Amino acid sequence: MTSGATDRLVVSATFTADLLNDVANFLAHDVGVPAGFTIAPYGQVFQQLLDPMSVLRQNNKSANVVCIRWIDLVQHASTETDYVNAAREIAAALTGFAHTVPCTVLICPQHDMAAFAQSATAHLETALRNVKNVQLIFASSVFDAYGVDQPYDQRGDKTGHIPYTAEAFAAIGTWLLRQYHAHSRTPLKMVAVDCDNTLWSGVVGEDGAEGIVIDDGAIALQARLAALAEAGVIIALLSKNQAADVDTVFSTRADMRLRPEHILDRTVNWQSKAENLSALAAKYAVGHDAIAFLDDNPIECAEMRSRLPAVQTIEIPKNRENLPSFVDNLWVLDHTATTHEDRKRIQMYQENVARNDSQNAAVSFADFLAGLELEIDIHCVNKDSIDRVSQLTQRTNQFNINLKRLSVDDLRHAPEEVYSVSVRDRFGDYGIVGAMSGHVDNSVYKVDLFLLSCRALGKGVEHKMLAHLGARALGFGCTELIVDYTEGPRNQPAKYFLEASFSRSVMSGQLPSTDPSVLADLTFEPTETALSMPVPKNVTSDKKNFADAYQFIADKLTTGAAIVGAFSAGRRARPELGIPFMAPSTNIERNLSAIWEEVLNVTPIGVGDDFQDLGGKSIHLVRIHSLMAERFGYALDLVTLFAVSTVKQLAVRIGDNVGGTTKVDARASDRAAKMKTARTHNRRRMSRRETA
Structure with missing residues (x-):
């Protein structure tokens, strides 16, 4: 991926998917992974797949994503046949044209009709099995990978067709961008890895081969490196040690997942690791930007970054309990499908x-x-x-x-x-x-x-x-x-x-x-x-080094909740609105301001700040509605939310109940809903009269 470029994946979903933009904006602007999403028009999956001029069909640069929740396609139908018929229609639309860019079909879970949904998914899996450039993925596996135990937002689904929580959307968005990044960046060709306190816990020169510990972190890292070796990536040991001690570990420790046959080269001496790695790169004609270097020593990492800046240098965490999660989320070690x-x-x-x-x-x-x-x-x-x-x-x-x-x-x-x-x-x-x-x-x-x-x-x-x-x-x-x-x-x-x-x-x-x-x-x-045959350049000014982004993601963005917490912590400063800031003065105002800040990702928000001036849109109101109901028990209708523009006005509509624990009279909500329905019918009658 070239530095400064921002490729946008096209997403078409059977539900409102705009919340994906929150994590995409955060990863692009704050973390340094330049990719984002273009959300296709709401609920138009079939149109996007069938129309050659749609934004999805016209995408020939990045990747496409089709998010399917079966219940959105069958609506009120309740038989297995209805679900399978929907799967047939989607399969026909997906296989009716050549996919010039990768297409991920994300099967998203639902609360009810689970058995029928499984039948529909099984049919679609069979139909897409041999379709080039198309892969079918289950969002439930993405939720599991990012620790999202409660992905559903039933209130958001009912009011705005937003069926999942912010944490669930953060997990989906991060996973999708991770897959695309693996395809679009410079392919990984070599991993140079330290030994002591990296491949194992302990120092072999002091503890001996029998005294080092092959802990869970070591197992996770070694298994990942072994898989890369089997996919054709060079694994090279780069250690300041006695070569005989390192050899003893590999020959005597049966619990090592990384075996001698996985290691193409080893440079075990007391010389500069940067010099040793430069020699390895020349020996195998590998460009520095295609190399990852893993070491627990911050000094060694600093020297590598200084002397070989194109190498993707990653510092292994000191807390070995975090290492399995770190390895699972280390994007630099991702590898795409391999050829013969x-x-x-x-x-x-x-x-x-x-x-x-x-x-x-x-x-x-x-x-x-x-x-x-x-x-x-x-x-x-x-x-x-x-x-x-x-x-x-x-x-x-x-x-x-x-x-x-x-x-x-x-x-x-x-x-x-x-x-x-x-x-x-x-x-x-x-x-x-x-x-x-x-x-x-x-x-x-x-x-x-x-x-x-x-x-x-x-x-x-x-x-x-x-x-x-x-x-x-x-x-x-x-x-x-x-x-x-x-x-x-x-x-x-x-x-x-x-x-x-x-x-x-x-x-x-x-x-x-x-x-x-x-x-x-x-x-x-x-x-x-x-x-003097050409060899890859080792100073790659046209490529961006993503090591800092990889390090941050593996350290901090390991769960859906952590991702949401990270981009919430980096909220935008309150824009210049032309009015003075007025701080909340009551409990309900403080509660409402906190929710607005979370949803709009702006801080601070005053009680007189206009919702639209803060960047608010209808999708944000749906999230505000869900969070108010979840946290404070307010059964507030969306009609009221659409009618107010400031926290102050909203607090007045609700009634200033200390602590924000009193629910609004449901009858008031019913009356507002009936009034909205009546207004809609009146507009339709007037329109028919004018037409007549």
Whole structure:
């Protein structure tokens, strides 16, 4: 995610979902995670899914969310058939178009008809099982993860179709933004982790391997790291210790969840951890912004932040009782779905180290390449390669001619030829490392996509790719080949290659061209300068370091209540209203002011401050109504709330009852409701007369 960008997820719900904006605004403005929500028009889920011009269907940048509560779709129907029919309609709407961005279908719980709701959900699960870019999630599991035991707000549901509490909406919003952030940030490639008081409790040099404690926090962290290793992320030990002591822990402690096979590298010495990590990054050609560093020592963390500022440095909490929760909420360790190449990545890293050793031992670079026994296969993208090619377009920044980011669906419906490029040598299989595409326009062959992973760069693979496209252009009878080049912050290697191949300078926005016959005969002539192959930048000014945000979230935002408490504590200051501040003078005024401050997230609020001037909207009135009924027992109707504009006026309507414990006469509420109904009928009669 680029610094300063604010991507907005589109949310369409069968109920009022505006409270999601509270947590989104807090995470964006106060925590530093730049993403938010665009709430689609209320109650228009089917319209959003069926209309190609809807805000949801037009979203091609971030992600979509569809929140479904079955009872909202069946309304007063009460049979299982009604629920299943609603599920069929939703399934048809969700599968009736290609999802170009990820879509989360959130099944939200309800009080009644639970068995019927389960039948509807089961039908929808089956219908969506093989739909690309769509996942079905249960909001109840999100509530469990964030400790929301009582998610329902029955009063809010009845008065404003807001079925859940602020804590429940905070949990949903945080979870949704967390999932999106994992997809949109720089992919995690390496975790460098300390040992003493991090992977275990205690100091092995003092306590011995038998004396250290594998506590709940250690188990949680080690299990998370083991899962990352199995997904292809490098796990490296970075410890100031005696190497033999650390080795003894791993060889003798059967309760360790992190095993030797999970650890690709270990640097255990007394040198600077920043220097050691920099060497590891160079060894495995990993950019610093794709590395997380975990350590309990604040001094080590401070040095790492100072010397390697792009690394995501996280300080492990001193209180080990908090560590399981901290690990569960540590966004930097989140990892998205993996491809076959990801699962083989550790083996690939090991093979690449062997290649580097062979290169260092070779007399010349040409001798090294000759000994590689390189094999390059180019094939049309198919169902087995399409996921990996899409992933390459999302991740490849350096050797990428125009930085196009393509979804699986984009590739599936691409009008032009799309090719995958696989490479292997005597050390092992690189897997699919490149992609390219082109199309014919009269006598011109235009290259739309051309990218290659850095680990295959500089060995002649890129030359073979361009020669293949030149031959394709000749096969179509084209007399010119042009390349759609767009300059980005990191794709200079692609530019240099094009300039060398086309024998001319390349500028962004221009279309460098040449005779395809020249490219069809293109071959790689290795020189000693080819030894300096491009590696990822380690100072990434175009990327934001989110370590402070990750630290704060894992420390503080672990439950729905904690999230609400955090953004309530950071309330906006009272705006300049043009009137003097008047403090509450009675118990009821103080109680009402406190509720207004909580709902409007403004402090302080005077008894004469106008509700709309404070930013109040109808959705806030529904929350105020629910909180008043919950905390003070007021059975106050919404008609009265809509009629007043200040705390002072509201206190007068209620009656200044000390402590705020006397309920309003229900008959008054009934009369107000009847008056509102009568006014509505009168307006309708007048309208019919005017029409007649």
